[in-house]
Amino acid sequence: MDHIQFKSNQTAAAYVAHELTDQQQEAFELHMMGCSECVNDVEAWRVIKHHMPAPAVMEAQKPFRKLWWGGWGMAASFAAALVVSGVGGYLVSALQRPSLDSSETAIFNMPALTRGADECTTLAIAANARAVLLRVPGVPAERRITVTDSEGRDLASNRYSAREQRDGSWIVRFDAGWLQTDSARLISRTPGGTEEVLGCVTAMVAPPPG
Amino acid sequence: MTYSESLTESASVTPDSGAALLAAAVGAGTELQNEIYVRYRRPLMQVFLQRRIDRDAAEDLLQRTFLQAIKKIRTDGLDDPGNLGGYLYRTACKLATAYWRGELARRVDHDGELLMNLHDNALSLEEALDHDLRARCVRELMGKLPMQRDREVLERFYLKEEARSAIRESMNLTELQFNQVLWRARQRFAEILRKQGFAGSGVEALSMDG
Numbered sequence: 001m002d003h004i005q006f007k008s009n010q011t012a013a014a015y016v017a018h019e020l021t022d023q024q025q026e027a028f029e030l031h032m033m034g035c036s037e038c039v040n041d042v043e044a045w046r047v048i049k050h051h052m053p054a055p056a057v058m059e060a061q062k063p064f065r066k067l068w069w070g071g072w073g074m075a076a077s078f079a080a081a082l083v084v085s086g087v088g089g090y091l092v093s094a095l096q097r098p099s100l101d102s103s104e105t106a107i108f109n110m111p112a113l114t115r116g117a118d119e120c121t122t123l124a125i126a127a128n129a130r131a132v133l134l135r136v137p138g139v140p141a142e143r144r145i146t147v148t149d150s151e152g153r154d155l156a157s158n159r160y161s162a163r164e165q166r167d168g169s170w171i172v173r174f175d176a177g178w179l180q181t182d183s184a185r186l187i188s189r190t191p192g193g194t195e196e197v198l199g200c201v202t203a204m205v206a207p208p209p210g
Numbered sequence: 211m212t213y214s215e216s217l218t219e220s221a222s223v224t225p226d227s228g229a230a231l232l233a234a235a236v237g238a239g240t241e242l243q244n245e246i247y248v249r250y251r252r253p254l255m256q257v258f259l260q261r262r263i264d265r266d267a268a269e270d271l272l273q274r275t276f277l278q279a280i281k282k283i284r285t286d287g288l289d290d291p292g293n294l295g296g297y298l299y300r301t302a303c304k305l306a307t308a309y310w311r312g313e314l315a316r317r318v319d320h321d322g323e324l325l326m327n328l329h330d331n332a333l334s335l336e337e338a339l340d341h342d343l344r345a346r347c348v349r350e351l352m353g354k355l356p357m358q359r360d361r362e363v364l365e366r367f368y369l370k371e372e373a374r375s376a377i378r379e380s381m382n383l384t385e386l387q388f389n390q391v392l393w394r395a396r397q398r399f400a401e402i403l404r405k406q407g408f409a410g411s412g413v414e415a416l417s418m419d420g
Contacts, residue, residue: 008389009389010389010392010393010396013367013392013396014374015260016260016368017367017368017371017374018260018371019373019374025260029253029256029257029260029299030295030296030299032253032256032257033250033253033254033295033296033298033299034295035253036252039252039253039256040335041396042256043252043256043334043335043336044335044396044399044400044403045368045396046256046259046336047335047336047339047344047347047348048348048351048364048368048395048399049368050344051344051345051347051348051349052348052352052364052365052368052369053345053348053349053352054369140262140264142262143262190262191262191371192261192262194310
Protein backbone atom coordinates (compact mmCIF):
# COMPACT_ATOMS: atom_id res chain seq x y z
CA MET A 1 0.00 0.00 0.00
CA ASP A 2 1.38 3.43 -0.83
CA HIS A 3 1.20 6.75 0.93
CA ILE A 4 -1.87 7.97 -0.96
CA GLN A 5 -3.79 4.87 0.02
CA PHE A 6 -2.76 5.19 3.64
CA LYS A 7 -3.96 8.79 3.63
CA SER A 8 -7.22 8.16 1.81
CA ASN A 9 -8.05 5.22 4.08
CA GLN A 10 -7.34 7.29 7.20
CA THR A 11 -4.93 4.56 8.23
CA ALA A 12 -3.26 6.71 10.89
CA ALA A 13 -6.60 7.16 12.67
CA ALA A 14 -7.34 3.45 12.46
CA TYR A 15 -3.83 2.63 13.65
CA VAL A 16 -4.21 4.66 16.84
CA ALA A 17 -7.62 3.05 17.41
CA HIS A 18 -5.97 -0.40 17.14
CA GLU A 19 -8.19 -1.25 14.21
CA LEU A 20 -5.53 -2.59 11.87
CA THR A 21 -4.72 -6.24 11.42
CA ASP A 22 -1.19 -7.33 12.32
CA GLN A 23 -0.18 -7.26 8.66
CA GLN A 24 -1.72 -3.85 8.05
CA GLN A 25 -0.07 -2.51 11.16
CA GLU A 26 3.33 -3.79 10.14
CA ALA A 27 2.99 -2.34 6.65
CA PHE A 28 1.92 1.01 8.03
CA GLU A 29 4.65 1.12 10.67
CA LEU A 30 7.30 0.34 8.08
CA HIS A 31 5.89 3.10 5.93
CA MET A 32 5.95 5.45 8.91
CA MET A 33 9.67 4.90 9.30
CA GLY A 34 10.16 6.97 6.18
CA CYS A 35 7.12 9.22 6.21
CA SER A 36 7.06 12.18 8.55
CA GLU A 37 3.61 13.18 7.33
CA CYS A 38 2.11 9.92 8.53
CA VAL A 39 4.02 10.26 11.81
CA ASN A 40 2.42 13.70 12.21
CA ASP A 41 -0.99 12.16 11.62
CA VAL A 42 -0.41 9.38 14.13
CA GLU A 43 0.83 11.81 16.77
CA ALA A 44 -2.19 14.04 16.21
CA TRP A 45 -4.63 11.15 16.49
CA ARG A 46 -2.90 9.88 19.60
CA VAL A 47 -3.24 13.29 21.23
CA ILE A 48 -6.92 13.38 20.24
CA LYS A 49 -7.45 9.91 21.65
CA HIS A 50 -5.66 10.62 24.92
CA HIS A 51 -7.39 13.94 25.52
CA MET A 52 -10.83 13.14 24.18
CA PRO A 53 -13.16 14.78 26.71
CA ALA A 54 -16.13 12.88 28.01
CA PRO A 55 -19.42 14.20 26.62
CA ALA A 56 -20.38 15.48 30.07
CA VAL A 57 -17.29 17.66 30.14
CA MET A 58 -18.17 19.17 26.79
CA GLU A 59 -21.70 19.91 27.94
CA ALA A 60 -20.42 21.60 31.06
CA GLN A 61 -18.16 23.83 29.01
CA LYS A 62 -20.81 25.16 26.65
CA PRO A 63 -20.93 28.93 27.13
CA PHE A 64 -24.04 30.31 28.77
CA ARG A 65 -25.99 32.43 26.31
CA LYS A 66 -28.03 35.21 27.90
CA LEU A 67 -31.61 35.28 26.78
CA TRP A 68 -33.04 38.39 25.15
CA TRP A 69 -35.66 38.87 27.89
CA GLY A 70 -33.06 38.88 30.59
CA GLY A 71 -33.40 35.39 31.89
CA TRP A 72 -35.29 36.22 35.09
CA GLY A 73 -38.27 34.17 33.99
CA MET A 74 -35.94 31.27 33.35
CA ALA A 75 -34.42 31.70 36.81
CA ALA A 76 -37.85 31.73 38.41
CA SER A 77 -38.86 28.64 36.44
CA PHE A 78 -35.67 26.93 37.48
CA ALA A 79 -36.25 27.74 41.14
CA ALA A 80 -39.82 26.50 40.90
CA ALA A 81 -38.66 23.32 39.22
CA LEU A 82 -36.14 22.81 42.00
CA VAL A 83 -38.83 23.15 44.66
CA VAL A 84 -41.20 20.81 42.82
CA SER A 85 -38.54 18.23 42.12
CA GLY A 86 -37.22 18.44 45.68
CA VAL A 87 -40.63 17.86 47.20
CA GLY A 88 -41.46 15.22 44.61
CA GLY A 89 -38.13 13.48 45.13
CA TYR A 90 -38.65 13.40 48.87
CA LEU A 91 -42.12 11.93 48.54
CA VAL A 92 -40.97 9.34 46.01
CA SER A 93 -37.97 8.38 48.10
CA ALA A 94 -40.17 8.07 51.13
CA LEU A 95 -42.37 5.65 49.23
CA GLN A 96 -39.59 3.77 47.50
CA ARG A 97 -36.51 3.51 49.61
CA PRO A 98 -33.31 3.12 47.61
CA SER A 99 -32.56 -0.46 46.86
CA LEU A 100 -29.12 -0.13 48.40
CA ASP A 101 -28.15 2.11 51.26
CA SER A 102 -24.69 2.68 52.63
CA SER A 103 -25.08 0.14 55.42
CA GLU A 104 -25.68 -2.54 52.82
CA THR A 105 -22.48 -1.77 50.94
CA ALA A 106 -19.09 -3.01 52.05
CA ILE A 107 -16.16 -1.03 50.68
CA PHE A 108 -12.56 -2.21 50.54
CA ASN A 109 -9.28 -1.36 48.93
CA MET A 110 -7.87 -4.13 46.80
CA PRO A 111 -5.66 -6.23 49.09
CA ALA A 112 -2.04 -6.33 48.04
CA LEU A 113 -0.97 -9.48 46.25
CA THR A 114 1.66 -10.90 48.55
CA ARG A 115 1.41 -14.64 48.53
CA GLY A 116 0.76 -15.48 44.91
CA ALA A 117 -2.08 -15.21 42.44
CA ASP A 118 -4.01 -18.20 43.80
CA GLU A 119 -4.17 -16.95 47.37
CA CYS A 120 -7.57 -15.47 48.11
CA THR A 121 -8.24 -12.77 50.66
CA THR A 122 -11.47 -13.11 52.60
CA LEU A 123 -13.29 -9.84 53.05
CA ALA A 124 -15.30 -9.52 56.24
CA ILE A 125 -18.74 -8.14 55.52
CA ALA A 126 -21.88 -7.42 57.50
CA ALA A 127 -24.77 -9.84 57.39
CA ASN A 128 -26.97 -7.34 55.57
CA ALA A 129 -24.36 -6.44 52.95
CA ARG A 130 -25.74 -6.66 49.47
CA ALA A 131 -22.84 -5.21 47.52
CA VAL A 132 -19.08 -5.28 47.87
CA LEU A 133 -17.09 -2.46 46.33
CA LEU A 134 -13.39 -2.89 45.68
CA ARG A 135 -11.17 0.00 44.78
CA VAL A 136 -8.22 -1.10 42.63
CA PRO A 137 -5.55 1.58 42.26
CA GLY A 138 -2.54 1.61 39.98
CA VAL A 139 -4.04 0.00 36.90
CA PRO A 140 -2.20 1.26 33.79
CA ALA A 141 -4.42 3.37 31.54
CA GLU A 142 -4.36 0.96 28.63
CA ARG A 143 -5.55 -1.96 30.73
CA ARG A 144 -9.06 -2.99 31.67
CA ILE A 145 -10.17 -5.02 34.63
CA THR A 146 -12.08 -8.23 34.18
CA VAL A 147 -13.07 -10.83 36.73
CA THR A 148 -13.06 -14.61 36.57
CA ASP A 149 -14.48 -17.13 38.99
CA SER A 150 -12.44 -19.68 40.92
CA GLU A 151 -12.22 -21.88 37.83
CA GLY A 152 -10.93 -19.14 35.62
CA ARG A 153 -14.12 -18.55 33.68
CA ASP A 154 -15.06 -14.98 32.86
CA LEU A 155 -17.65 -13.88 35.35
CA ALA A 156 -21.11 -13.07 34.00
CA SER A 157 -21.71 -9.36 33.73
CA ASN A 158 -24.66 -9.51 36.13
CA ARG A 159 -22.30 -10.74 38.87
CA TYR A 160 -20.10 -7.69 38.84
CA SER A 161 -19.44 -4.32 37.26
CA ALA A 162 -16.15 -2.51 36.81
CA ARG A 163 -15.55 1.08 35.92
CA GLU A 164 -12.55 3.35 35.76
CA GLN A 165 -12.48 6.50 37.86
CA ARG A 166 -10.95 9.78 36.85
CA ASP A 167 -7.94 9.20 39.06
CA GLY A 168 -7.13 6.03 37.11
CA SER A 169 -8.26 3.63 39.82
CA TRP A 170 -11.02 1.12 39.18
CA ILE A 171 -14.14 0.39 41.19
CA VAL A 172 -15.33 -3.19 40.99
CA ARG A 173 -18.75 -3.99 42.41
CA PHE A 174 -19.80 -7.51 43.34
CA ASP A 175 -23.02 -9.04 44.46
CA ALA A 176 -22.24 -9.79 48.10
CA GLY A 177 -24.29 -13.00 48.15
CA TRP A 178 -22.40 -14.45 45.25
CA LEU A 179 -19.02 -13.44 46.63
CA GLN A 180 -19.74 -15.49 49.75
CA THR A 181 -20.21 -18.60 47.65
CA ASP A 182 -17.31 -18.24 45.25
CA SER A 183 -14.08 -16.31 44.81
CA ALA A 184 -13.31 -13.61 42.30
CA ARG A 185 -9.97 -13.30 40.55
CA LEU A 186 -9.31 -9.79 39.32
CA ILE A 187 -7.31 -9.57 36.13
CA SER A 188 -6.02 -6.60 34.21
CA ARG A 189 -6.00 -7.16 30.48
CA THR A 190 -4.53 -5.27 27.59
CA PRO A 191 -6.52 -5.14 24.36
CA GLY A 192 -3.82 -7.43 22.97
CA GLY A 193 -4.81 -10.07 25.51
CA THR A 194 -1.87 -9.81 27.88
CA GLU A 195 -3.10 -10.57 31.37
CA GLU A 196 -1.91 -9.82 34.84
CA VAL A 197 -3.58 -11.29 37.91
CA LEU A 198 -4.19 -8.55 40.46
CA GLY A 199 -5.50 -10.74 43.20
CA CYS A 200 -8.34 -12.88 44.44
CA VAL A 201 -11.08 -12.06 46.93
CA THR A 202 -13.97 -13.80 48.54
CA ALA A 203 -16.34 -12.67 51.27
CA MET A 204 -17.58 -13.96 54.61
CA VAL A 205 -20.07 -12.56 57.09
CA ALA A 206 -18.32 -11.46 60.25
CA PRO A 207 -19.61 -9.97 63.51
CA PRO A 208 -19.07 -6.28 64.22
CA PRO A 209 -15.61 -5.45 65.59
CA GLY A 210 -15.31 -5.26 69.35
CA MET B 211 14.80 24.59 17.15
CA THR B 212 11.05 24.94 16.89
CA TYR B 213 8.61 22.12 16.45
CA SER B 214 7.92 23.03 12.82
CA GLU B 215 11.62 23.30 12.05
CA SER B 216 12.17 19.93 13.58
CA LEU B 217 9.45 18.51 11.37
CA THR B 218 11.07 19.99 8.32
CA GLU B 219 14.37 18.52 9.34
CA SER B 220 12.91 15.11 9.83
CA ALA B 221 11.00 15.13 6.58
CA SER B 222 10.38 11.96 4.64
CA VAL B 223 13.31 9.61 4.55
CA THR B 224 13.92 7.73 1.36
CA PRO B 225 15.77 4.42 1.38
CA ASP B 226 18.64 6.07 -0.43
CA SER B 227 19.07 8.73 2.20
CA GLY B 228 18.94 6.00 4.85
CA ALA B 229 21.72 4.14 3.06
CA ALA B 230 23.79 7.28 2.81
CA LEU B 231 23.26 7.91 6.48
CA LEU B 232 24.26 4.38 7.28
CA ALA B 233 27.38 4.53 5.16
CA ALA B 234 28.38 7.72 6.87
CA ALA B 235 27.49 6.43 10.29
CA VAL B 236 30.01 3.62 9.93
CA GLY B 237 32.55 6.39 10.16
CA ALA B 238 31.03 6.97 13.58
CA GLY B 239 30.64 10.69 13.62
CA THR B 240 28.36 11.63 16.45
CA GLU B 241 26.54 14.14 14.27
CA LEU B 242 25.51 11.38 11.92
CA GLN B 243 24.43 9.16 14.76
CA ASN B 244 22.44 12.06 15.99
CA GLU B 245 20.86 12.53 12.57
CA ILE B 246 19.76 8.91 12.50
CA TYR B 247 18.31 9.33 15.96
CA VAL B 248 16.44 12.50 15.07
CA ARG B 249 15.01 10.99 11.92
CA TYR B 250 13.77 7.75 13.36
CA ARG B 251 12.94 8.43 16.96
CA ARG B 252 9.41 9.75 16.42
CA PRO B 253 8.15 6.82 14.32
CA LEU B 254 9.89 4.37 16.64
CA MET B 255 8.32 6.05 19.64
CA GLN B 256 4.92 5.50 18.06
CA VAL B 257 5.78 1.83 17.54
CA PHE B 258 6.36 1.49 21.28
CA LEU B 259 3.34 3.54 22.31
CA GLN B 260 1.17 1.49 19.97
CA ARG B 261 2.24 -1.58 21.93
CA ARG B 262 0.89 -0.08 25.15
CA ILE B 263 4.29 0.73 26.52
CA ASP B 264 4.27 3.83 28.68
CA ARG B 265 6.33 6.79 27.60
CA ASP B 266 9.14 6.37 30.14
CA ALA B 267 9.68 2.74 29.27
CA ALA B 268 9.38 3.61 25.58
CA GLU B 269 12.15 6.17 25.92
CA ASP B 270 14.31 3.50 27.48
CA LEU B 271 13.52 1.03 24.69
CA LEU B 272 14.22 3.72 22.14
CA GLN B 273 17.69 4.18 23.55
CA ARG B 274 18.25 0.43 23.45
CA THR B 275 17.10 0.29 19.85
CA PHE B 276 19.59 2.89 18.70
CA LEU B 277 22.32 1.43 20.84
CA GLN B 278 21.84 -1.99 19.25
CA ALA B 279 21.67 -0.48 15.79
CA ILE B 280 24.82 1.57 16.14
CA LYS B 281 26.72 -1.39 17.54
CA LYS B 282 25.48 -3.63 14.74
CA ILE B 283 26.38 -1.09 12.08
CA ARG B 284 29.87 -0.69 13.49
CA THR B 285 30.61 -4.36 13.92
CA ASP B 286 28.79 -6.33 11.21
CA GLY B 287 27.13 -3.76 9.00
CA LEU B 288 23.63 -4.37 7.67
CA ASP B 289 22.62 -6.96 5.07
CA ASP B 290 20.55 -4.36 3.27
CA PRO B 291 22.07 -0.96 3.88
CA GLY B 292 19.17 0.70 2.09
CA ASN B 293 16.79 -0.52 4.73
CA LEU B 294 18.07 1.15 7.86
CA GLY B 295 14.53 2.14 8.86
CA GLY B 296 13.37 -1.44 8.49
CA TYR B 297 16.24 -2.69 10.61
CA LEU B 298 15.48 -0.18 13.36
CA TYR B 299 11.80 -1.11 13.16
CA ARG B 300 12.46 -4.84 13.55
CA THR B 301 14.81 -4.17 16.43
CA ALA B 302 12.19 -2.03 18.14
CA CYS B 303 9.51 -4.71 17.65
CA LYS B 304 11.76 -7.37 19.18
CA LEU B 305 12.56 -5.16 22.13
CA ALA B 306 8.88 -4.39 22.66
CA THR B 307 8.11 -8.11 22.71
CA ALA B 308 10.96 -8.76 25.11
CA TYR B 309 9.70 -5.95 27.32
CA TRP B 310 6.24 -7.47 27.66
CA ARG B 311 7.70 -10.88 28.30
CA GLY B 312 9.66 -9.40 31.14
CA GLU B 313 12.93 -10.33 29.52
CA LEU B 314 14.45 -6.90 29.92
CA ALA B 315 15.76 -5.35 33.06
CA ARG B 316 13.68 -2.33 33.96
CA ARG B 317 16.52 0.02 33.29
CA VAL B 318 19.57 -0.63 31.23
CA ASP B 319 22.87 0.93 32.02
CA HIS B 320 23.31 2.55 28.64
CA ASP B 321 26.60 2.86 26.88
CA GLY B 322 27.09 6.42 27.91
CA GLU B 323 29.80 7.13 25.40
CA LEU B 324 27.56 6.19 22.51
CA LEU B 325 24.42 7.89 23.68
CA MET B 326 25.62 10.89 25.59
CA ASN B 327 26.13 12.87 22.42
CA LEU B 328 22.81 12.05 20.86
CA HIS B 329 20.78 15.21 21.03
CA ASP B 330 17.10 15.21 20.42
CA ASN B 331 15.94 18.08 18.32
CA ALA B 332 12.85 16.51 16.79
CA LEU B 333 10.11 16.81 19.33
CA SER B 334 6.89 14.93 18.85
CA LEU B 335 3.58 16.73 19.18
CA GLU B 336 3.14 15.35 22.70
CA GLU B 337 6.56 16.58 23.68
CA ALA B 338 6.14 19.99 22.07
CA LEU B 339 2.83 20.86 23.70
CA ASP B 340 2.24 20.57 27.39
CA HIS B 341 -0.59 18.45 28.74
CA ASP B 342 -3.03 21.30 29.37
CA LEU B 343 -2.53 22.83 25.96
CA ARG B 344 -3.03 19.50 24.24
CA ALA B 345 -6.22 18.92 26.19
CA ARG B 346 -7.42 22.43 25.32
CA CYS B 347 -6.74 21.86 21.63
CA VAL B 348 -8.74 18.64 21.65
CA ARG B 349 -11.62 20.29 23.50
CA GLU B 350 -11.56 23.06 20.94
CA LEU B 351 -11.63 20.48 18.19
CA MET B 352 -14.67 18.78 19.68
CA GLY B 353 -16.38 22.12 20.06
CA LYS B 354 -15.68 23.06 16.46
CA LEU B 355 -16.92 19.93 14.79
CA PRO B 356 -19.91 21.05 12.74
CA MET B 357 -22.18 18.10 13.32
CA GLN B 358 -23.20 16.17 16.39
CA ARG B 359 -22.66 13.08 14.27
CA ASP B 360 -18.95 13.87 13.92
CA ARG B 361 -18.54 14.28 17.66
CA GLU B 362 -20.36 11.04 18.30
CA VAL B 363 -18.15 9.16 15.86
CA LEU B 364 -14.98 10.40 17.53
CA GLU B 365 -16.25 9.75 21.02
CA ARG B 366 -17.30 6.24 20.19
CA PHE B 367 -14.16 5.49 18.19
CA TYR B 368 -11.61 6.83 20.64
CA LEU B 369 -13.28 7.32 24.01
CA LYS B 370 -15.42 4.21 24.10
CA GLU B 371 -13.13 2.30 21.74
CA GLU B 372 -16.00 0.85 19.76
CA ALA B 373 -15.24 -0.95 16.53
CA ARG B 374 -15.57 1.04 13.35
CA SER B 375 -17.99 -1.50 11.91
CA ALA B 376 -20.30 -1.20 14.94
CA ILE B 377 -20.28 2.58 14.78
CA ARG B 378 -20.94 2.58 11.05
CA GLU B 379 -23.76 0.13 11.38
CA SER B 380 -25.56 1.90 14.18
CA MET B 381 -25.18 5.31 12.56
CA ASN B 382 -25.86 4.16 9.01
CA LEU B 383 -22.54 5.46 7.72
CA THR B 384 -20.71 4.19 4.69
CA GLU B 385 -16.96 3.58 4.90
CA LEU B 386 -16.46 6.73 2.87
CA GLN B 387 -18.63 8.81 5.19
CA PHE B 388 -16.81 7.44 8.21
CA ASN B 389 -13.45 8.36 6.70
CA GLN B 390 -14.76 11.79 5.81
CA VAL B 391 -15.64 12.40 9.45
CA LEU B 392 -12.09 11.45 10.42
CA TRP B 393 -10.67 13.57 7.64
CA ARG B 394 -12.65 16.63 8.71
CA ALA B 395 -11.60 16.15 12.33
CA ARG B 396 -7.95 15.77 11.41
CA GLN B 397 -8.07 18.85 9.21
CA ARG B 398 -9.66 20.97 11.91
CA PHE B 399 -7.18 19.72 14.48
CA ALA B 400 -4.34 20.69 12.17
CA GLU B 401 -5.82 24.16 11.87
CA ILE B 402 -6.06 24.44 15.65
CA LEU B 403 -2.45 23.36 16.01
CA ARG B 404 -1.40 25.83 13.35
CA LYS B 405 -3.04 28.63 15.34
CA GLN B 406 -0.88 27.51 18.25
CA GLY B 407 2.11 28.14 16.01
CA PHE B 408 2.79 24.70 14.65
CA ALA B 409 3.03 25.12 10.91
CA GLY B 410 4.08 21.53 10.48
CA SER B 411 0.82 20.20 11.83
CA GLY B 412 -0.11 18.68 8.50
CA VAL B 413 -2.84 21.01 7.37
CA GLU B 414 -1.19 21.75 4.04
CA ALA B 415 -0.81 18.10 3.19
CA LEU B 416 -4.41 17.43 4.14
CA SER B 417 -5.61 20.24 1.96
CA MET B 418 -3.76 18.73 -0.99
CA ASP B 419 -5.24 15.34 -0.34
CA GLY B 420 -8.70 16.66 0.09
